[in-house]
Amino acid sequence: LLVVVQSLAFSTTNKANYSNKKVASPLTADDYDDVVVKSNRVFVAGISQTCSEETIHSTFSVFGTIADILIIGQDDAERKNKRKPYCFVTFDDLSSAQRAVASSSSSVPSSPPSNDDNNNNSVYTQIQYSKPIDSRRRSNQSRVEEAGKQSQIEAYTTETNLIVQVQSTHVDRMVDYLHCWNDKEKGEQNNFCKVLGSASAISRNVSLLYLSCGNPIDLGRILGVDPLLARAINKSYIVQPGLLRGNLSTEQGCSDFAKMLFGKVSSQTNNGLNDGNDEEEEPVVCRMQVFPPKYQSRLLQLVYDLVLETDEESRQFTISPKRFTHMLSVVEAYQYKGKGWEERQHDDNSKLYMVGISPASMDLDVVDTNNIITGDSSGDDVSRAYYKLKEAIGMYEAIHGALPQDLHGSLALDCGSAPGGWTKYLIEHFGCKQVYSIDPGELSPSVMKLKETMHMQMKIQYALPKLLEDEAVASDGGGVKLWVSDMCLHNMAEQVELLLLAKEEGVLAPNAFFVLTLKCVVGHSKLAYDAQVKKVVDKFFMDANLDCVETFHLFSNRSGERTVIGYIK
Numbered sequence: 001l002l003v004v005v006q007s008l009a010f011s012t013t014n015k016a017n018y019s020n021k022k023v024a025s026p027l028t029a030d031d032y033d034d035v036v037v038k039s040n041r042v043f044v045a046g047i048s049q050t051c052s053e054e055t056i057h058s059t060f061s062v063f064g065t066i067a068d069i070l071i072i073g074q075d076d077a078e079r080k081n082k083r084k085p086y087c088f089v090t091f092d093d094l095s096s097a098q099r100a101v102a103s104s105s106s107s108v109p110s111s112p113p114s115n116d117d118n119n120n121n122s123v124y125t126q127i128q129y130s131k132p133i134d135s136r137r138r139s140n141q142s143r144v145e146e147a148g149k150q151s152q153i154e155a156y157t158t159e160t161n162l163i164v165q166v167q168s169t170h171v172d173r174m175v176d177y178l179h180c181w182n183d184k185e186k187g188e189q190n191n192f193c194k195v196l197g198s199a200s201a202i203s204r205n206v207s208l209l210y211l212s213c214g215n216p217i218d219l220g221r222i223l224g225v226d227p228l229l230a231r232a233i234n235k236s237y238i239v240q241p242g243l244l245r246g247n248l249s250t251e252q253g254c255s256d257f258a259k260m261l262f263g264k265v266s267s268q269t270n271n272g273l274n275d276g277n278d279e280e281e282e283p284v285v286c287r288m289q290v291f292p293p294k295y296q297s298r299l300l301q302l303v304y305d306l307v308l309e310t311d312e313e314s315r316q317f318t319i320s321p322k323r324f325t326h327m328l329s330v331v332e333a334y335q336y337k338g339k340g341w342e343e344r345q346h347d348d349n350s351k352l353y354m355v356g357i358s359p360a361s362m363d364l365d366v367v368d369t370n371n372i373i374t375g376d377s378s379g380d381d382v383s384r385a386y387y388k389l390k391e392a393i394g395m396y397e398a399i400h401g402a403l404p405q406d407l408h409g410s411l412a413l414d415c416g417s418a419p420g421g422w423t424k425y426l427i428e429h430f431g432c433k434q435v436y437s438i439d440p441g442e443l444s445p446s447v448m449k450l451k452e453t454m455h456m457q458m459k460i461q462y463a464l465p466k467l468l469e470d471e472a473v474a475s476d477g478g479g480v481k482l483w484v485s486d487m488c489l490h491n492m493a494e495q496v497e498l499l500l501l502a503k504e505e506g507v508l509a510p511n512a513f514f515v516l517t518l519k520c521v522v523g524h525s526k527l528a529y530d531a532q533v534k535k536v537v538d539k540f541f542m543d544a545n546l547d548c549v550e551t552f553h554l555f556s557n558r559s560g561e562r563t564v565i566g567y568i569k
Helices: 004-020 029-035 053-063 096-106 137-157 168-184 216-225 251-271 291-307 369-374 381-400 422-430 460-468 493-504 526-543
Strands: 041-045 065-073 086-091 126-129 162-167 193-200 208-214 233-238 243-245 282-290 317-319 324-335 351-359 411-415 434-438 451-455 480-485 508-520 546-552 561-568
Touching: 029 041, 041 096, 053 065, 053 086, 053 193, 065 561, 086 096, 086 168, 086 193, 137 193, 137 324, 137 351, 137 561, 162 168, 162 216, 162 282, 162 324, 168 193, 168 208, 208 216, 216 233, 233 282, 233 324, 233 351, 243 251, 251 291, 251 317, 282 291, 317 526, 381 422, 381 508, 381 546, 381 561, 422 434, 422 480, 434 460, 480 493, 493 508, 493 526, 508 526, 526 546, 526 561
Parallel strands: 282 317, 282 324, 411 434, 411 480, 434 451, 480 508
Antiparallel strands: 041 086, 041 126, 065 086, 162 208, 162 233, 193 208, 243 351, 324 351, 508 561, 546 561
């Protein structure tokens, strides 16, 4: 009974409290006029995919003279989670826009728009004033930022003659590599390389590196055949300083750009591309490469059509993907990504491009990545892993000098060894008398046939007790002096824990050298990956006596991988 009485009292109190609260009244027409910034441009939502500009004009011309109509979103029918089409209608005066907005309260249809353009009630679902440009503070800020980016790109391109397409996570490492290369070649006047800057490209994973080189052709080829750079570099483009405006994403823009490109190449080939020699020049045959590549086929076809339309006798060049003498490069250097970027996508001159034509050959300028890494066309994963460990050791020795001689001819252990690239490198580079190659998977036959390879086809947790039974490990002064691990573990801290376990059980020799690949499976940014690795390495220092430890993001590493190298005492 007491509970019931308390409940009734609580209910009565709440009713009294709610009855005393003031309920906000809806905005009246006068209130709406006070809070809304009016303009002669109105936003019209909910138009159909087939709604034409003529239909919009006939629907809104009853309110006044229309100056402009902009329809957005009808070209995005194939996109997932696409925004419904909408449009902006600009009147000659404010009163016309006021009449259009005032009429929307009584004419907004309750059902979604249909494809019947003859029914005015189905043309739109909502009308409201479009904010004037001077009131769009966030929009203005993004426009200022984009203007800064554009100015920066324009400054780069005044000197750029080589653009390198790089994985975004390797930009800093690539810049360091080029600085080192420049220091080595500084004695050669024509082999200088100046890094002007970098900019993100069409996706967050790709960046463009802008370079000014004494000999861009040679440097482009050097970068293209270096096996250590195979994962970092996608492609190199030789270009001429300067920018061209256009838009390859629109039909008219691509057509106009093709004509401009055709004229530019014809002019250059007419003036001669063979270093000004007086000898009779060979016909210029171009292979085209376009970035972004999704526009290549359309642009290629348009340029090729223009070539065919030219008389054969007066033809300055032609296009061929195989038997070519020159490379024709087209690179999108800038496109607006600020507020209102969708409206600019339809502008036929909204993007900036760099182009260039340079001598080339099939043998030197069309490179198969597998051939770079393996020396043949097999795409052998053994060699991919081989170069990964080679790069790691090379980076470490560049900082700390050559590794001690006592590591040569010692015992080594390779965790997660399949298919055996790291095992092969340990045998060839360190001359290890025995490499315990531990992995449940199969090793490559080329690694299995090496007499120094001892394949233990099991997990490392089961292999450690068996290693203690091995005389070479258990003997005085024995133990594993080289521990390398490229295992893919869900928890990267397990890499460290397994190494500490081997140390605790006596498998490792004193002052053993280790190479660990820490693989992040959480996060999407370089900062997130670096933070996770730092946390694991800091704990590693707390749990063990370490010396000369370095953390690298190698060219051979994926975006979420870091390589940790050092000694455990």
